[in-house]
Amino acid sequence: MRLLTHRFRFLPVLLLALSAATVAGSLTGGHAFAQNQQQAQPAQQSELQPAAQAPQPTQLANGLLETAVADLAKAKKDFASIEGESKEEGADDSALVALSGRADELNRSVAAISARLKPRATEIDARLTQLGAPPKEGQPPEAAIVTQERDRLNAERSQISAVTVDADNLVAASNRLVMQLVEMRRKLFAETLFKRTGVSATTFEDAGTAFVNEGAEFSTAVTSWIGFVVKAKLGSLLTALFLSLGAALLFLSGGYRLFRRYYVRDENIENPPYISRLSVAFWSTLIRTLSLVAFLVTSFFFLSNFNVLRPDIAPVLAALFGFIGLVYFVGRLANAVFAPFRPHWRLVKLSNKGARSLSWCMQAMAVVNGLDYVFDRISESMGSPVVVTVAKSFFAALLIGLILIAASFGSPILAKNGNPDAPGRRWPHGMAIILRVLGTLLIFTAFIGYVGLARFIATQLIVTSAVLATMYLGFQLGKSVSRQGVFAETIIGRFLESRFALGDVALDQAGLGAGLATYAVALMTGIPLILLSWGFHIQDLELIAYRLFTEIRIGNISISLVGIFAGVLLFAGGYLVTRWFQRWLDSNVMARGQVDLGVRNSVKTGIGYLGVAVASIIAISAAGIDLSSLALVASALSVGIGFGLQNIVSNFVSGLILLVERPFKVGDWIVSGTSEGIVKRISVRATEIETFRKQSIIVPNSELINGSVGNWTHRNRLARSEIPVSVSFDADPQRVMDILLELVRGIPKVLRNPEPHVEFLRIGPSSLDFEMRFYLSDLSDGMEIRNNLRIDILKRFREEGIAIPYPHQELHIVRDSKRGRQTDLLATTNLADSADGPEVVPEDLIKDIAPPAEEELPQPLEVRSGVRRRGKASAQ
Numbered sequence: 001m002r003l004l005t006h007r008f009r010f011l012p013v014l015l016l017a018l019s020a021a022t023v024a025g026s027l028t029g030g031h032a033f034a035q036n037q038q039q040a041q042p043a044q045q046s047e048l049q050p051a052a053q054a055p056q057p058t059q060l061a062n063g064l065l066e067t068a069v070a071d072l073a074k075a076k077k078d079f080a081s082i083e084g085e086s087k088e089e090g091a092d093d094s095a096l097v098a099l100s101g102r103a104d105e106l107n108r109s110v111a112a113i114s115a116r117l118k119p120r121a122t123e124i125d126a127r128l129t130q131l132g133a134p135p136k137e138g139q140p141p142e143a144a145i146v147t148q149e150r151d152r153l154n155a156e157r158s159q160i161s162a163v164t165v166d167a168d169n170l171v172a173a174s175n176r177l178v179m180q181l182v183e184m185r186r187k188l189f190a191e192t193l194f195k196r197t198g199v200s201a202t203t204f205e206d207a208g209t210a211f212v213n214e215g216a217e218f219s220t221a222v223t224s225w226i227g228f229v230v231k232a233k234l235g236s237l238l239t240a241l242f243l244s245l246g247a248a249l250l251f252l253s254g255g256y257r258l259f260r261r262y263y264v265r266d267e268n269i270e271n272p273p274y275i276s277r278l279s280v281a282f283w284s285t286l287i288r289t290l291s292l293v294a295f296l297v298t299s300f301f302f303l304s305n306f307n308v309l310r311p312d313i314a315p316v317l318a319a320l321f322g323f324i325g326l327v328y329f330v331g332r333l334a335n336a337v338f339a340p341f342r343p344h345w346r347l348v349k350l351s352n353k354g355a356r357s358l359s360w361c362m363q364a365m366a367v368v369n370g371l372d373y374v375f376d377r378i379s380e381s382m383g384s385p386v387v388v389t390v391a392k393s394f395f396a397a398l399l400i401g402l403i404l405i406a407a408s409f410g411s412p413i414l415a416k417n418g419n420p421d422a423p424g425r426r427w428p429h430g431m432a433i434i435l436r437v438l439g440t441l442l443i444f445t446a447f448i449g450y451v452g453l454a455r456f457i458a459t460q461l462i463v464t465s466a467v468l469a470t471m472y473l474g475f476q477l478g479k480s481v482s483r484q485g486v487f488a489e490t491i492i493g494r495f496l497e498s499r500f501a502l503g504d505v506a507l508d509q510a511g512l513g514a515g516l517a518t519y520a521v522a523l524m525t526g527i528p529l530i531l532l533s534w535g536f537h538i539q540d541l542e543l544i545a546y547r548l549f550t551e552i553r554i555g556n557i558s559i560s561l562v563g564i565f566a567g568v569l570l571f572a573g574g575y576l577v578t579r580w581f582q583r584w585l586d587s588n589v590m591a592r593g594q595v596d597l598g599v600r601n602s603v604k605t606g607i608g609y610l611g612v613a614v615a616s617i618i619a620i621s622a623a624g625i626d627l628s629s630l631a632l633v634a635s636a637l638s639v640g641i642g643f644g645l646q647n648i649v650s651n652f653v654s655g656l657i658l659l660v661e662r663p664f665k666v667g668d669w670i671v672s673g674t675s676e677g678i679v680k681r682i683s684v685r686a687t688e689i690e691t692f693r694k695q696s697i698i699v700p701n702s703e704l705i706n707g708s709v710g711n712w713t714h715r716n717r718l719a720r721s722e723i724p725v726s727v728s729f730d731a732d733p734q735r736v737m738d739i740l741l742e743l744v745r746g747i748p749k750v751l752r753n754p755e756p757h758v759e760f761l762r763i764g765p766s767s768l769d770f771e772m773r774f775y776l777s778d779l780s781d782g783m784e785i786r787n788n789l790r791i792d793i794l795k796r797f798r799e800e801g802i803a804i805p806y807p808h809q810e811l812h813i814v815r816d817s818k819r820g821r822q823t824d825l826l827a828t829t830n831l832a833d834s835a836d837g838p839e840v841v842p843e844d845l846i847k848d849i850a851p852p853a854e855e856e857l858p859q860p861l862e863v864r865s866g867v868r869r870r871g872k873a874s875a876q
Contacts (some may be wrong), residue, residue, distance in 0.1 A: 086177065195452055206385070218382055275489075330365075376392065401439040460534070488507040654701035666679050670689065675691070758773070
């Protein structure tokens with residue numbers, strides 16, 4: 001210890017030496033501090049120079065660095081103090097807990113020193129990169145001001161590096177100290193728990209004598225304390241009692257008024273549903289116990305702050321309050337689960353007699369264990385011998401063991417006929433054996449001298465089991481509430497349905513949220529109670545909560561639940577602001593400026609993606625996730641992402657191109673491959689096209705970029721329409737063209753420029769073919785106009801006597817007979833009906849078709865077809 005003190009005496013001098021302008025000096029200083037922490041090798045002592053021989057440090061670069069050096073020197077002194085106190089003999093668990101808290105606070109303060117210097121180091125590195133490397137030999141010299149600037153930055157960077165290395169070494173040393181304190185606490189707990197004490201008749205005789213003396217001393221102490229309070233602290237006592245009663249009234253009456261509907265049994269319900277029984281059991285146990293605990297804590301707080309309690313009375317009163325809270329908690333839980341006098345609200349299948357017996361057994365064990373705890377604090381406060389504590393804990397473990405064994409021989413299970421008043425059945429064989437083994441284990445452990453272990457087991461059987469049972473009720477309640485359709489039948493569900501007119505889906509989602517909230521309440525109340533019963537201190541829970549909510553390390557990434565929550569809030573706020581700005585810009589700026597709908601959609605989409613990206617970056621930064629730490633992972637995954645997500649990336653880039661280049665926009669009529677319709681939405685991955693049959697087709701953006709896309713409304717909605725018309729050969733072509741132009745010019749929506757036109761296309765095999773062409777200002781009117789024109793054309797042609805022909809064919813099937821070499825005409829078929837009726841084939845035609853008689857291999861089948869016009873023969 002003397003050597004350690006001697007070494008830390010030179011820490012300020014070494015710290016100033018570390019701030020020299022050379023990197024070698026910084027490395028030497030950091031190495032020296034690391035050697036001071038090890039204290040193992042004699043060779044390390046020779047490396048430390050006396051203060052008189054230490055080199056004179058250069059002046060520190062700036063005030064930030066000076067503050068960091070001063071804070072680091074103070075942190076080293078605190079570290080030396082904590083380390084010295086941890087090595088003192090006789091340190092108890094409370095002292096070690098306090099030292100662990102100080103060491104953890106020191107660790108965070110030293111880490112903050114390094115964090116303050118990192119931005120300046122980053123600025124120096126960036127400036128040195130801009131200045132570049134010094135000129136090499138043979139190169140032209142640089143300006144003197146550049147050299148001076150580089151030297152000054154290098155000197156400051158060396159000083160910052162020295163302080164940072166020193167701080168990192170101190171952080172590592174404090175982490176090792178924290179681990180040592182944890183190990184010391186673990187060993188102390190194990191030694192206390194497994195400490196063996198001889199149990200004999202002499203032990204109980206000595207304990208009885210000491211117990212009588214302890215009672216007299218405690219009575220005297222309480223009497224003197226009451227006299228002191230009445231004489232000197234009566235006003236403070238009355239004020240503390242008044243505030244405590246006010247807090248009790250606030251918690252108890254407030255909890256009753258706010259949560260009465262959730263934990264008060266309705267006696268008018270004869271057969272309540274299981275979820276109602278679970279709800280009453282869980283919330284009645286939790287809320288009433290928390291209300292009493294809050295009253296007891298505030299009472300002790302006010303009495304302590306008004307200096308009413310003496311050091312010898314305060315721990316006894318705290319133990320008494322703890323005893324009251326434990327007994328009340330176990331009693332409420334037993335009453336909620338077993339319901340001795342309300343069988344229809346009972347959660348387990350027990351008879352009335354069995355429910356009452358088990359309830360009394362649980363409360364008796366809680367009373368015995370709580371009194372043992374109170375008597376233990378009285379013994380500590382009065383300075384009684386250890387034998388008194390051993391004897392009291394022995395009898396407590398013995399009584400709890402006997403209660404467990406007695407409970408195993410009962411018959412609490414509900415009868416088969418379901419009548420709770422009927423005699424019950426015995427425990428299942430396995431459960432009875434477990435109770436007897438636990439009771440026998442407690443008694444045997446106490447008799448062989450491990451009284452502390454027996455007392456610990458008894459406490460955990462009562463406290464931990466009760467807390468776990470309450471948590472189980474909470475989990476079952478959350479599971480029941482989150483089921484589909486259950487939350488709507490609860491009191492809260494009916495209130496929300498009537499107050500906010502929620503539908504079934506909304507109520508089901510609210511039920512899911514209520515179930516998760518119930519899980520959270522059960523965990524946040526049960527886990528701390530279990531940890532406290534297993535030997536953890538309040539300071540341990542505070543430290544765990546602080547680290548959980550502020551610092552969770554995953555490799556080099558440090559995140560916190562508070563930061564994540566803040567990041568989620570920031571992202572939600574940024575998303576809402578983005579959506580609001582989109583609506584405001586679209587309705588107040590672009591709509592008033594009569595901006596094209598496609599431009600408005602592109603601007604809205606771009607602003608949306610930009611706002612979400614910015615909100616995501618801000619949220620990730622607020623959550624404490626360093627994006628630079630993910631650079632290595634991103635580079636390692638870039639190849640796999642490039643191959644696996646190339647289509648997605650291609651569609652994403654194509655979507656950005658479509659939004660910027662705008663080859664088509666929302667509302668355009670496009671044709672792409674087999675898809676034709678109106679563009680409804682353009683996103684960064686795909687485009688939604690709605691066909692004229694109201695079918696939505698999702699087309700990947702890469703197909704629209706790489707393929708040919710026809711856009712009917714790219715520049716405007718002007719379009720040309722065509723109507724093909726065919727007439728018979730007897731019609732006058734010029735008359736037909738005049739009629740068509742007359743009809744199309746009579747349509748108001750047909751444009752006059754370009755002028756309508758009729759094209760004489762061809763002289764077909766059965767008709768004269770024309771095509772009427774005209775332009776419309778809006779192509780969406782084309783279908784209606786074409787339909788009306790076709791009707792007008794048909795009517796006008798009938799009035800003018802112009803026939804519209806249609807093609808038809810005649811098939812003549814000729815078959816040769818091998819025996820008589822005679823050709824017969826088997827059938828004549830018209831594929832299209834003729835206005836003149838069926839035709840008669842002349843006999844000379846059959847002779848002309850027949851083959852010569854001397855032909856040995858005639859064609860077995862010959863098909864001739866001809867096309868004829870209306871009223872004339874087609875085959876001559």
